[in-house]
Amino acid sequence: MHSDYLNDPSDEAIRLTNDDATVSRLSAMQLGYFEDPFVKYFVKRPVRRMPIINRGSHIRSRALDTLVQQFLSLPGPSATSSKKQIVSLGAGFDTRYFMIKSGALDTETACLKHSLSNYFEVDFPENIVKKARIIKQRKELQDVLLQPSSSSPGNNQQEIRLEKGGTELSSFDYHLIGGDLRQWDQVVDRLVAHGLDRNAPTLFLSECVFIYLPPDSATSILKWIERTISDCAFALYEQIRPDDNFGKIMIRNLQMRNIELKGIHDYPSLHHQEQRFLNLGWDHAESVDINTLHDCFLDDQERARIAKLEIFDEMEEWRLLSEHYCVAWAYKADKYKQSFGQQFGLKHKS
Numbered sequence: 001m002h003s004d005y006l007n008d009p010s011d012e013a014i015r016l017t018n019d020d021a022t023v024s025r026l027s028a029m030q031l032g033y034f035e036d037p038f039v040k041y042f043v044k045r046p047v048r049r050m051p052i053i054n055r056g057s058h059i060r061s062r063a064l065d066t067l068v069q070q071f072l073s074l075p076g077p078s079a080t081s082s083k084k085q086i087v088s089l090g091a092g093f094d095t096r097y098f099m100i101k102s103g104a105l106d107t108e109t110a111c112l113k114h115s116l117s118n119y120f121e122v123d124f125p126e127n128i129v130k131k132a133r134i135i136k137q138r139k140e141l142q143d144v145l146l147q148p149s150s151s152s153p154g155n156n157q158q159e160i161r162l163e164k165g166g167t168e169l170s171s172f173d174y175h176l177i178g179g180d181l182r183q184w185d186q187v188v189d190r191l192v193a194h195g196l197d198r199n200a201p202t203l204f205l206s207e208c209v210f211i212y213l214p215p216d217s218a219t220s221i222l223k224w225i226e227r228t229i230s231d232c233a234f235a236l237y238e239q240i241r242p243d244d245n246f247g248k249i250m251i252r253n254l255q256m257r258n259i260e261l262k263g264i265h266d267y268p269s270l271h272h273q274e275q276r277f278l279n280l281g282w283d284h285a286e287s288v289d290i291n292t293l294h295d296c297f298l299d300d301q302e303r304a305r306i307a308k309l310e311i312f313d314e315m316e317e318w319r320l321l322s323e324h325y326c327v328a329w330a331y332k333a334d335k336y337k338q339s340f341g342q343q344f345g346l347k348h349k350s
C-alpha cells in the first residue's frame, strides 16, 4: 500500500471534478444535445454551461457511448455466452450503466443490456458514498437497477446491498466500489470480490480520470489489464497538448483550483496516447481529438442539429479547446478489429 498517497490534500479538489462533469452533462442534456433521464438525480444546483462546453460534453459522451455500444455488440466468448463486463475507473456520477439498462443506448440491431453481465464503477469512497446514497433515495434509479439484464432466470435477485459503511453498493449486475486507483491491488481485490471475471470480455473506461493519477499508477493499471484479462478493450478521454499557449493557460487555470493534470506531460499528444498502450503490449491503439470527432465522426445531420441548439459564435475558442481533448481506444483480441472505434474515421496525428 502506498501510504504517501493517503490524505493528499489535493485529492478533495480531484474528487470535486466529478461535480463539474455531472453539472456539464446536465447542462448539455437540458439544452437538447442528448437525452439522459438520470443525470438530473445527481445534480443539486444546475448551472448552464457555455456553448463550447456543452458541445464538448456531447461529443465526448457520444464517442464513448459509441465505443460502449460497439463493445457490447461484439460476439461473446462462446456460442452459448455473449456476456461482457465493463469497469468504469473514476466513474464519479456517470449514468452510463443506467442508460444501458434502461435501453437508452440500444442500437437498431442490439439490445445492449442482454450482453452485460456486470458493470463495476470505482471511485474514491467519498464519491461512492454520495452516489450510493442518491441511488438508495431514488426509486427511479432503483427500478432500473433491478431490471433483469439477462434472459437467464437465476441471475435476477431483487436486491440492492449497501456494504462497507456505504462505500460499496451492489445488485446482481451493478457494483459501486470505493477505492483509490493509486492502490490498484486493493481495488482489484474488491473487483474480484464483486465478481470480476478475468476470462470475460472486459471494457475499461477512463473518462477524464487517468490524467489525475501519477503516470506510473496509470501505467501499472494498463499493464495489469493487459497481462490479466485476455479479452480486453479500453476507452479513454483526457486532455493533451500542455505545451502551447492554450495548454499552458488550461493547466494554470486548473492549478489555481489545486487540480494538477499529472499525466499530461507524459502523454502530451495523440501519438503518445497510442504509444502508452502499444508499448505495454496492447495489440492496437488509436486516438483522435475532439475536432476530428466533430468533423469526421458526427454526420452532417447531427452537426446541423446541434448547431441550432444555442447561439454558438466562439468558433475559434471551440477549435482550440477541442484540440486539447482526445479520445483514445485500445484492445487486445482480433475480434475488435471489425468495429471497435472504426467509425471515428480519419486519424489525425499530431
Ligand SMILES: C[S@@+](CC[C@H](N)C(=O)[O-])C[C@H]1O[C@@H](n2cnc3c(N)ncnc32)[C@H](O)[C@@H]1O
Residues within 6 Å of the ligand: 014, 015, 016, 017, 018, 021, 022, 089, 090, 091, 092, 093, 094, 122, 123, 124, 127, 179, 180, 181, 182, 206, 207, 208, 209, 212, 213
Ligand atoms: C472529472 S471526474 C470524471 C467522472 C466520470 N468519469 C465522468 O466522466 O463523468 C474524475 C473522477 O475521477 C475520480 N478519481 C480521480 N483520481 C482517483 C483515484 N486515485 N481513485 C479513485 N477515483 C479517482 C474522481 O474522484 C472523479 O470522480
